[in-house]
Amino acid sequence: MSTQRWFNPQLPQMLQGAVLFSYxxxxxxxxxxxxxxxxxxxxxxxxxxxxFGIANERKWGYVLCLVASIVFLVLQVMFFFIWPFVFxxxxxxxxxxxxxxxxxxxxxxxxxxxxxR
Numbered sequence: 455m456s457t458q459r460w461f462n463p464q465l466p467q468m469l470q471g472a473v474l475f476s477y478x479x480x481x482x483x484x485x486x487x488x489x490x491x492x493x494x495x496x497x498x499x500x501x502x503x504x505x506f507g508i509a510n511e512r513k514w515g516y517v518l519c520l521v522a523s524i525v526f527l528v529l530q531v532m533f534f535f536i537w538p539f540v541f542x543x544x545x546x547x548x549x550x551x552x553x554x555x556x557x558x559x560x561x562x563x564x565x566x567x568x569x570x571r
Contacts, residue, residue: 462509466565469508472556476505476519479526479553497525501553513570516557523553 461473480502483495501522507515527550534547556562 458506459509460506462511465508465511466561468556468559468562469565472519472553472562473505473508475549475553475556476501476508476523479549480505494526494529497522497529501526508566511570513566516566516570520554520557523550523557526550527554 460477461470463470465473479498483498483502486495487499501519504515504517504519504522508519509515527547530543530547530550534543537543
């Protein structure tokens with residue numbers, strides 16, 4: 455019997471944080487999409503789908519979440535240089551760096567390389 459989970463408490467702490475953080479980002483992106491924001495939020499929603507794959511220990515989930523977070527980080531860096539002194543752009547940039555750091559941490563990388571299917 456195959457079970458699908460939204461959160462896996464047996465993942466390393468770094469991957470647990472990345473999953474939760476990706477879900478929170480995806481929830482805010484869905485709200486922004488419903489309010490008529492641009493399609494940039496679709497990248498974040500894909501990161502939420504990748505977080506579901508990480509919670510179920512799938513390599514495609516890790517890759518999707520990592521690619522979506524790196525693309526979002528690049529976009530945040532571009533926005534930061536356009537509006538450098540806006541607090542929300544600084545905060546978004548900080549959170550984007552944090553998510554990429556969680557996913558690229560050596561513990562996260564080694565765990566997904568060994569245990570993910």
